Amino acid sequence: MTKDELRTDLLRRRREMSDDVRAEAAEAIALHVLAAPIISSARRVACYLSMATEPGTAPLIERLLARGIEVIVPLSLADGTLDWAVYDPAATTTVTTLGIAEPEGSSLGSAAIEDCALIFVPALAVDHAGMRLGRGAGYYDRALAGTTRPTCAVVFAHELIESVPHEPHDVPVNMAVTPNGIFHVPE
Secondary structure: OOHHHHHHHHHHHHHHOOHHHHHHHHHHHHHHHHOOHHHHOOOEEEOOOOOOOOOOOHHHHHHHHHOOOEEEEEEEOOOOOEEEEEOOOOOOEEEOOOOOEEEOOOOOOHHHHHHOOEEEEEOOEEEOOOOEEOOOOOHHHHHHOOOOOOEEEEOOHHHEEOOOOOOOOOOOOOEEEEOOEEEEOOO
């Protein structure tokens, strides 16, 4: 399949999932992440505010904050890059033209992810080599290019697949978390 064909199929499958299945997946993902050794010493992580059909990040973010871990979330800029802001559940969020919730307020700059113990990234699929299929705009590939911080895609179990079509500019992740557990990409 091409990237576009795979995206279309995976997005269709996500739309067909029930809210209950999505909620159970979000809870399982949060529990797997919280049990990961990398989180036990984390002071800051980067995570995104999930869209309705994505594996939910709200339970994960809520539990990270409850542990005293600062969570920063992306702000999409007009030039196709990401900035970052500290997430405050009481702050106002707006929905961008891309359909993504973002907090209002001051930004930290694009280098803020270098202070994170782990960077969670959205994906439609991840393969066994860590190649991630996103929605095609390239925001995360640009943000992750050159980072030395560990990265983790958040996907449903059926979205961890053997192979994802990719191009030279695509940046792989180090791991993926699904409702079934955490998959570490072999080094």
